[in-house]
Amino acid sequence: MTDTTPASAEKPASARLTVVKAINAGLRRSMENDDKVLVMGEDVGKLGGVFRVTDGLQKDFGEDRVIDTPLAESGIIGTAVGLALRGYRPVCEIQFDGFVFPGYDQIVTQVAKMHFRSGGRLRLPIVIRIPYGGGIGAVEHHSESPEAYFAHTPGLKVVSCSNPVDAYWMIQQSITTDDPVVFFEPKRRYYEKAEFDLDAEPELPLHSSRVVNQGTDATVATYGPMVKTCMEAAAAAAEDGRSLDVIDLRTLSPLDLEPVYQSVRRTGRLVVVHEAQRTLGIGTEVAARVTEECFYSLESPVIRVTGYDTPYPPARVEDDYLPDLDRVLDGVDRALSY
Amino acid sequence: MTDTTPASAEKPASARLTVVKAINAGLRRSMENDDKVLVMGEDVGKLGGVFRVTDGLQKDFGEDRVIDTPLAESGIIGTAVGLALRGYRPVCEIQFDGFVFPGYDQIVTQVAKMHFRSGGRLRLPIVIRIPYGGGIGAVEHHSESPEAYFAHTPGLKVVSCSNPVDAYWMIQQSITTDDPVVFFEPKRRYYEKAEFDLDAEPELPLHSSRVVNQGTDATVATYGPMVKTCMEAAAAAAEDGRSLDVIDLRTLSPLDLEPVYQSVRRTGRLVVVHEAQRTLGIGTEVAARVTEECFYSLESPVIRVTGYDTPYPPARVEDDYLPDLDRVLDGVDRALSY
C-alpha cells in the first residue's frame, strides 16, 4: 500500500506473536486492506490502548482512522453506528468487560436491530472488541464475562478467540463481516505466544468451532481463556488414562455445535466450561441444545463448570471463583459417575 | 392512615380488579404502610403512567413521593440508588420493556452489586417495574421480553406476575424485599380481572412458583403472559384426553424449580414456554436445571416453545412469533413423541 503503512511491508510473513500482537497485526492488515476501517475508543490512539492492542496504529494511519474518543461508551457505539451508515467499518474498543454497559442500549436497540428494521437496506459492519475475563488480579468491573448478554441478542454475532492464530484471523474475519460482531478477547491469555504464517489463509470460517483435542471418554466444550485450562485438564486426564475431546467453540452466536454433537454422540458425556456465572451462561444454551440433539446419546446430564452466580469477586479470591484444571476434571468425574 | 390517602379507607376489602388496578392497589398499600416508599419514572405522576398503573397516586401522596422524572432511564435508576442509600424505597417505572437499556448500566453495575461490594453494609431495596411482552399490536421496542438479561445478573431478583391476585401481592412483597427486584408486568394481561380479598394474606412467598393446573401426561412451565395461554392449552389438551401439569414460575431469579422437578419426575416430559427469544431465554436455564436434576426421569428432552431468535417483529406478524395455544400443544406433542 502507501507510505502511511511502512511497518507491514517490512514484516516477515511468519512471526511469533502474542494474542495482543496478533490482534494488532490483524487490525493493521484490515486497515491496510480497506481504508474504511476505523479504530475508535478510549485511549486507543497515542497510548495504543491500555493493553497496547492498537499500539502504533494511530501513528501509521492517522488520527482520522484511529480515534481517541471522549469517555463514554454509548457515544462510542452510537457514533460508530453513524460512521457505519456513512460507509465506514468501525472497530470499537471497550476498555474492559465491565464498561460495556453504558453502551449496551446502543448495542441492543440500535446495532443489533438496524439491518432488520431497515428490511435489509442498512448494514452495520461494526466490530466491538471487548477484553474480557478474570484471573489477572484486577479490581472490580475488570474481570467479567458478559458474553451471554450479547449472545441472547438476535442480530449480533459474538465470537471469542483463545490463541494468537485465531486472534489474528478472527479479528480480520470479523471486520469483513457485514453483520455487527462482538469480539471477546481473552485478556488473561493476551501474552500467550504462537508462531504462525501471517500470509497464510485462515483455517476456518469465523463462525465455526474447532476440536482442539481428540478423545473418547468425555467431551469438553469451552471458549476463550478457558481453552488453555481445558487443554491442561485434558493433559492431566490423559495421565490418568482418560481421553477428552476438547472443543474450542470460538463462535458464541451463532453457536456451531455440530462438532459437539458428533463428539457427544461418541462420548455420551459433555462438560461445558466458562468463566461467566452459571445461570444463563453460554454453557446453559450449549447444554439445552446438546440435550435436544443428542438426547439418546447422553449418559449423563451436561455438566456446567463455570463461575458462580455471584458478582465477580475480589481478586484475592478469584481463583476459587474461576474454573481451573481441577474443577474441570471434577466436572469430568461427575459426568462419568452417572 | 392520614387524610392524604382517603381512597383506601373507603375501599371494600374484596374487589374485582384488573392487573393494572391490582398493582395500583398494591402500590397504594405499600405507600400507606411505609412512607419511605416512592414511585418514580416517566409520566407516573399526573398522567398515572401510560398504562395508568400509578393512577391517582400523585394526587394522594404528593409530588415528593410520586415523581415525574426527566426523560432518562439511567437517571431514573441512578437517582433511585441514591434515594435508596438515603433510606427510601423507590419503585421505578420503566415505561416499556425496550426502554430499560439506557438504564442497564446502573442496574447491572450498580444496583445489582452494591450490597455485595459493601460487604453487606448497604442495601438497595429498589423495585424496577417493567411492563413487558407482546401481543398488543405495538410498534418496535414496545413488546419485548428482556427478563433473561436480568436473570443472568447476580444480585438482582426477578419476578413476573401473571394475574391480578399475584400482581397485588407480588408488588407489595417486592417492595418490602431488601434486595433489588425487577418486576415484570405482563402488559397484554393488564386488563384480565379477578375478584379477591385485598386484606387477606398472600398465599405464597414472593420467590415461589405455583402449580396452576394438575396433570399427569406432561409438564408445562411458564410465567407472565404465557400462563393464560398455557392454561388454555391445558384445557384444549384435556378435551383431547391429555392432562397437563402447568406451573406458573412467578420467580425467574431465583428460580423455584422444586415443583417442576416433582412434576417432571411424574410426567417425564417438560415443555417450557415464554415469549422471549429462545437462545439463552429463561427456558434454557429451566431446561438445563431440570435435565441436571431429573436426568433419569426425563423421557424426552425439555422442549422450548418460545419466541424465535429474531428481533421482535412488526405487529402484523407478531402472532406468528409468539407462542400460542397451538404451539404449546405442538410442543407437548413433540415431548410426547419421544
Add this chain to the structure above:
Amino acid sequence: MTVDTAATSTGDPAAREPELVQLLTPEGQRVPHEYYDTLIEDITAEDIRGLYRDLVLSRRIDSEAVALQRQGELGLWASMLGQEAAQVGSGRALRPQDHAFPTYREHAVAWCRGVEATQLLGLFRGVDQGSWDPRENNFHLYTIVIGAQTLHATGYAMGVQRDGAIGTGDPERDTAVIAYFGDGATSQGDVNEAFIWASVNNAPVVFFCQNNQWAISEPLERQTRVPLYRRAHGFGFPGLRVDGNDVLACLAVSREALQRARDGEGPSLIEAFTYRMGAHTTTDDPTRYRLAADLEHWRLKDPIERVKAYLVRGDLVDQQFFDDLDAESEELAGNLRTACRALPDPEPTSIFEHVYVEPPPTLLAQRDEMAQYLDSFAEQEGPR
C-alpha cells in the same frame, strides 16, 4: 415537607422566555431582521406558496393518518400537528446531499425529503419497521428510542468529515447532517454525549430540537430550568431559539446552521419553540394533564394560518391556488387511504429475513421449523 424544586435564581422557564427569532408573526406580518432576512432573500412568492403547500399537504397526511388509526388501519400514529413549520422550515433548508436523522414524528421532514407518505405508515400499521430507503432520500429511519439517533447523526457527520465533504466550497458537495429530537430527549445521556462528540470533533451536525413543550404528559419544567437552546453554550457551540411555528424563521436559522456545518465550522443547536397541538400519540389523552386554554393559546399561533394570512394580505395568491391545493390535498389523502389499506401483511417467515446479512444455519433451522409447523395446519382443515 414539600420539596421546593423551583430554581431560585432562574424562576419558572415560561416566565422568562428569551428572545426568539421570528420573521413572520402569528398574524402573518413579516418582521424584518437585519441578519436572518439575508438568509432568505432568495425566497420568492412562489417559494412561499411552495412552503405553504408543504405545510398544508404534510398536515393533511398527518390528519389522514390519525383518521386511519381511528379506523383501525394503523396501530398507532404520532401526530405532528402544530409542528409543521419547524419541520418544513428545516426540511427545506436541506440540500439533496444533506442527511436527516428523525425521531418518530418528523412526517413533514420526510415529506420534504421526498419520502412517499405511504412509506411512513408501515411502521405504524405494523407491517414493517421502516419501509423507505434512507440511502435514497438521505432521510434516516424513524428512531423510537429517545435520543439514540443524535449519536448516529453525529457519527455520520464524522464520516462526512472524513470523506472531505465539508469546507470545500462546492455547494453540491459540502454536506451537513441534521438530528431531530424533542424537548424530553434533551435529558437523555445520549443526546448530551452527541453534543460532546460533535463539539470535540467539530462535526458538521445541526441539532434541531422541537421543543413542543411536552414529553408525553411531562411539561418542559421536568426537563430543564433554563431555555434549552442554552445547553449548547455549555458544550461550546452556538445555540439559539427560533419561533418554531414560523416557517420562514425556521428556514433561515436552519440554513445558517447547516451552512456553518457544511463550511466546517461545526455543530449548532436550534431550539424550535413550538407546541404539540395534538395528543402525544393516538393512544394518549392529553386532557388528563393539560389545560384546554393552553391549546387555545397556541392555536392562535398556528404555523399554517400565518403563512396564509401573509399570502392573502400580500395578494400573493388567488382563490384558485387554495382550491387547487384543497383538491391536491384531498387526492393525496385519498391515495394514502387506499395505499394504506393495500399494504400487505408480512409473511410469517419474513421475520427471519434480514436479522443478519449472513444468516446462521441455526436461524435458518428455526425458519424451517416455523414453515413446517405452519404447513402442518395447511395439511389439516385449519388450525385446531
Add this chain to the structure above:
Amino acid sequence: MTVDTAATSTGDPAAREPELVQLLTPEGQRVPHEYYDTLIEDITAEDIRGLYRDLVLSRRIDSEAVALQRQGELGLWASMLGQEAAQVGSGRALRPQDHAFPTYREHAVAWCRGVEATQLLGLFRGVDQGSWDPRENNFHLYTIVIGAQTLHATGYAMGVQRDGAIGTGDPERDTAVIAYFGDGATSQGDVNEAFIWASVNNAPVVFFCQNNQWAISEPLERQTRVPLYRRAHGFGFPGLRVDGNDVLACLAVSREALQRARDGEGPSLIEAFTYRMGAHTTTDDPTRYRLAADLEHWRLKDPIERVKAYLVRGDLVDQQFFDDLDAESEELAGNLRTACRALPDPEPTSIFEHVYVEPPPTLLAQRDEMAQYLDSFAEQEGPR
C-alpha cells in the same frame, strides 16, 4: 483528508484559560479576594497548619500505597499525587452530616472524612470491594464505573430534600451532598443526566470536578472545547473554576457551594483545575503520551509547597512542627504498611455472602457445592 476538529470560534482550550479563583499563589502569597476571603475568615493559622497536615499526611498515604503496589502488596493503586489541595479543600468544607460520593481517587477526601487509610487498601489489594461503612463516615464507596456515582449523589440529595434537611437554618441539620468526578467523566451520559436531575429538582448537591487534565492518556481537548465549569450554565446552575492546587481557594468555593446546597438553593459545579502528577494508575506509563516538561510546569504549582511557603513566610510554624509532622507521617506510613500486609485474604465461600440480603436456596446450594469441592482436597493430600 485530515479532519479539522479545532473549534474555529473557540480555539484551543489551554489557550483561553478563564479566570480561576485563587487565594494562594504557587509561591505561597495570599491573594486577597473581596468575596471568597469572607468565606474563610474564620480560618486561623492553626487551621492552616491543620490543612497542611492533611495535605502532607494524605500524600504520604498515597505514596506509601504506590510503594506497596510496587512491592506486590496491592494489585493496583490510583495515585492522587498533585490533587491533594482540591480534595482537602473540599473535604474540609464538609460538615459531619454532609455526604460525599467519590471516584476511585479521593484518598484525601476519605482522610478528611475519617476513613482509616488501611480501609482504602482493601479494594486495591483485592481483598474486598470497599471495606469502610459509608453510613459511618458519610463517605460513599469508591466507584469505578465512570460517572455512575454522580447520579447516586443526586438521588441522595433528593432524599435529603425529602427529609426536610435543607433550608432549615440549623447548621447541624442542613445537609449537602458532594459528588466527585474527573474531567473525563464529564463526557458520560450519567454525569449530564445528574446535572439535569439536580437542576430540575434543585437538589442540594455540589458537583466537584477535579480536572486533572487527563483521562488516562487523553488530554482535556478530547472531552471538551470549552472550560468544563461552563457546562453548568447550560443546565442552569452556577459553575466556576478554582485553582485546584490552592487548598484555601478550594475550601472557600466548596464552602460557598455546599452552603448554597444546604440553604436549598440547589446545585453547583466546581471545576478544580489541577494536574495528575503521577500515572493514571500504577499500571499506566504516562511517558507514552505526555511530555516531561508539562509535569515540570505543574510541579512548580505543587499544592503542598505553596502552603509550606505561606506558613514559613508568615512565621506561622517552627521547625518542630515540620519535624513532628515528618514523624507522624512516617508512623502513619509504617502502620499502613503493617496493616496492609496483615489484611487477611477472604475465605473462598465468602463470595456467596452478601450477594443478596436474603440469599436464595439455589445460591446456598452453589456455596455448599464449593465447600464440598474444597473439602474433597482437604481429605486428600492436597490438590492434584
